[in-house]
Amino acid sequence: MNKKRIYPQWFLILPLALYIIFFLLPSVMGVGYSFTDWNSRSVLNGTHFVGLQNFAEIFTSDKNYLSGIGNTLKFTIISNIVKLIPALLIAIMLQEGLKGKGVYRTLLYLPSILPFVIIGLVFKSILNYNNGLLNTLLDAFHLGIFKQKWLSDLAIVWKSIYGVDAWRGIGYVMTIFLAGLNTIPKSYYEAAQIDGANFWQRLRYVTLPMLSGAIMINLVFGVTYGLKVFDIVYVLTNGGPGHATEVLTTYAFQLYSRGQYGMSSALNTILLVITAIIGVFIVKTLSKQEVQQ
Numbered sequence: 001m002n003k004k005r006i007y008p009q010w011f012l013i014l015p016l017a018l019y020i021i022f023f024l025l026p027s028v029m030g031v032g033y034s035f036t037d038w039n040s041r042s043v044l045n046g047t048h049f050v051g052l053q054n055f056a057e058i059f060t061s062d063k064n065y066l067s068g069i070g071n072t073l074k075f076t077i078i079s080n081i082v083k084l085i086p087a088l089l090i091a092i093m094l095q096e097g098l099k100g101k102g103v104y105r106t107l108l109y110l111p112s113i114l115p116f117v118i119i120g121l122v123f124k125s126i127l128n129y130n131n132g133l134l135n136t137l138l139d140a141f142h143l144g145i146f147k148q149k150w151l152s153d154l155a156i157v158w159k160s161i162y163g164v165d166a167w168r169g170i171g172y173v174m175t176i177f178l179a180g181l182n183t184i185p186k187s188y189y190e191a192a193q194i195d196g197a198n199f200w201q202r203l204r205y206v207t208l209p210m211l212s213g214a215i216m217i218n219l220v221f222g223v224t225y226g227l228k229v230f231d232i233v234y235v236l237t238n239g240g241p242g243h244a245t246e247v248l249t250t251y252a253f254q255l256y257s258r259g260q261y262g263m264s265s266a267l268n269t270i271l272l273v274i275t276a277i278i279g280v281f282i283v284k285t286l287s288k289q290e291v292q293q
Contacts, residue, residue, distance in 0.1 A: 031269050033265040034055075036262045037262050039261055040259025058267065068248050072247040079166070079225075079229075080223065087171075095182075108174055112175075114168065116231030119232070120235025123164045127150035157245055177211065177214050184210045192205070192206050215286065216283065216287070219282050227275045228249060228275070229247055239251075248271045
């Protein structure tokens with residue numbers, strides 16, 4: 001009996017070993033290096049422990065690191081709002097029996113399987129001010145007044161990034177909501193209709209409470225993605241104009257490219273701490289709500 005009980009656990013050895021070697025160990029080493037002056041000259045000069053010096057420089061220097069942290073948090077919040085609300089409404093419409101819903105599901109989900117780099121390059125071309133497709137179409141329809149410097153105007157560049165990110169991500173979020181909607185018994189809606197509940201009341205008192213699991217999954221995935229965002233920002237704007245769209249990961253990439261490995265590790269450690277705190281908060285909050293319901 002003991003052998004039968006232990007036998008399935010042998011299958012965990014290889015995945016656990018891979019997780020420790022390729023994720024946990026590098027993460028721990030990265031945190032350790034964030035307290036050192038590790039750089040491209042360390043081969044000659046050696047690596048020395050500097051305590052909190054790297055973190056002090058991040059929070060006190062005039063190199064826009066704090067704005068990078070602010071941009072990262074802003075992107076995380078707004079990108080989730082921009083994707084979650086439309087994705088939920090689309091999922092509900094598809095679940096209500098919209099004609100051709102299979103086609104719509106496929107078309108909406110397809111962008112989420114495309115690589116970020118390809119999406120960024122395509123939209124960088126589309127949003128080009130001089131010869132991009134969007135401005136060209138506006139000119140063709142005599143709507144040149146709406147032309148914008150989509151990726152170089154401080155007032156609109158973040159809106160362009162949110163739009164591209166939503167185009168790619170709404171389909172994925174929608175799919176998770178659809179999976180959650182399929183688990184809600186139809187009898188709940190029938191009972192609500194008998195009681196005279198309208199669409200918005202059914203949404204508030206039946207759909208949203210029963211979707212708490214799907215909402216939690218989307219929030220955890222969305223927050224994790226938002227805090228680690230790199231590809232879409234790097235390809236579309238490379239942190240510009242100026243440093244207006246720099247995020248933590250682009251700053252970390254720049255520091256690593258310049259051989260400042262310790263400082264880059266410190267930024268990644270800050271990102272790890274922020275992600276852990278927000279992730280735990282979301283899971284605990286939504287789990288409590290689910291238990292209460």
